[in-house]
Amino acid sequence: MWTEVFPAFFLDPRSSLLNPMISLSHVFKRYPGGRQALNDIGFTIETGELAFITGHSGAGKSTLLKLLVGIERPTSGSIIVNGQNVGTLQARAVPFLRRKFGLIFQDHKLLFDRSAFGNVALPLEISGYGAKDGARRVRAALDKVGLLKYEKAMPITLSGGEQQRLCIARAIVHRPAILLADEPTGNLDADYATEIGELFRSFNQVGVTVIVATHDQALLTQLKPRVIALRNGALAEAA
């Protein structure tokens, strides 16, 4: 009955209005030959949420993020991202899953034989963007993180904080729905870390789902996010 009344997008299984952006249930992960890295993890993250995954070193934060983007596969359990079961995704579908995310790494993972511009342009090249429209987007992303003036600089000439911001520009240039950051402030001085925190806040304010794995207390007090705490691979408190 009400199918005739409600607009179609309410019924679309991929619609974020009815389904959470990310949903995990009974997720276990054991590395081959290793011990249990994740133990019966279940939580959901709604579209537009700002969530932190916290815990001591070795708690399983990185493993959790890796499961979300298909770098690692869960031993069991289901991981639904935007309506797609990531755990059973075919290998050739994984690249397209990853394009929904913007990834920010502690060690930046920049390419040192390319300029700042070239690094930020990478995700657009990969998804086959036109050069002209692409350049506009790259400059917008660089401007957003305050690096437009270093457009032609090589990453090696930038400071640690600037490199991290460059990594963030690369993560947002293709306007992903979800931003994932693994210890984004791990190597940074407090001032730089605060800048990064503000960037996350601003992305979140325009509707991007932001998930940060960190044990940086200062960042926590700065952003006051929802916290998903891990301890030895298990949830430490209700999410």
Next chain:
Amino acid sequence: MKTWLAQHGRCFGTTFVKLARTPLGSVFNIIVIGIALSLPVGLYVVIDNLQAASGQLSAEPQISAYMALDASRAETAQIENRLKQSPRVQRFRLVPRDQALQELKQSSGLADVIDSLPQNPLPDAFVISAKNNTPQALEALRDEIAQWPRVVHAQLDAAWARRLDATLRFGRLVVLILGGLLALALVAVTFNTIRLQVLTQRDEVEVIKLIGATDAFIRRPFLYYGALQGAAGGIVAWLIVSGGIWVVNHNLGELSHVYASLFQLKQLTPGDAGALLLLPLALGWFGAWLSVGRHLSLIEP
């Protein structure tokens, strides 16, 4: 389609730049490939030219017909008549037995021995050229003449041509085997080059894999590199062989003032050049494809 083209174009461009930017390593590779390829190609040219030359020489194979020793003048004249009338005979020459004996005397230095013979041991003979020089037609004509009265023996003087032909066929087999081996070598060289490239670009591959590059996208520059390297090797081989032919012809030209012969090696045709460009290109691509498939799967972020 447009973005696909643009993407390929851009990738091709950066690959070309990469090839140009690592001069020494890639230049050495290209030279090695070029030299390797020029071996079978050069041999092929030599054989091809010998083939053409042998075609010219054996364009006039001859049939020798021998009369019986006791054949009379009239009987020989009868055969002469038949040959004149045969539509399959281009022309012929009679070598009378007396003339043959005289020639033998002069050329062999056995004059004394021959003089002491009680009678002329040589028969009358005809040297015949056919109108149609295909092996089948020649053999048919020879068989026919052998049936004529008082003709004891007719033989086709093409044995040497057949021997040359067999040699050339063997040469062509050598070219084929050599070509096959060197094609394999080209694939192996490319395989190794690409392996090193994948390993040195490990970080880059890992990063673009992480941010959502498909395998096809990652593979593309390596495939282009392999194909370009192969094609460049083909161009080098073309230069080497063409240069070699030019040098040989230049020297033959000087010789041909002395001798009447105007034997010249034919230059490679545009078709040959095209094959020399496309075949190594395909082989390079194939080597790169094998290598990339094998080594990319080892890099997982």
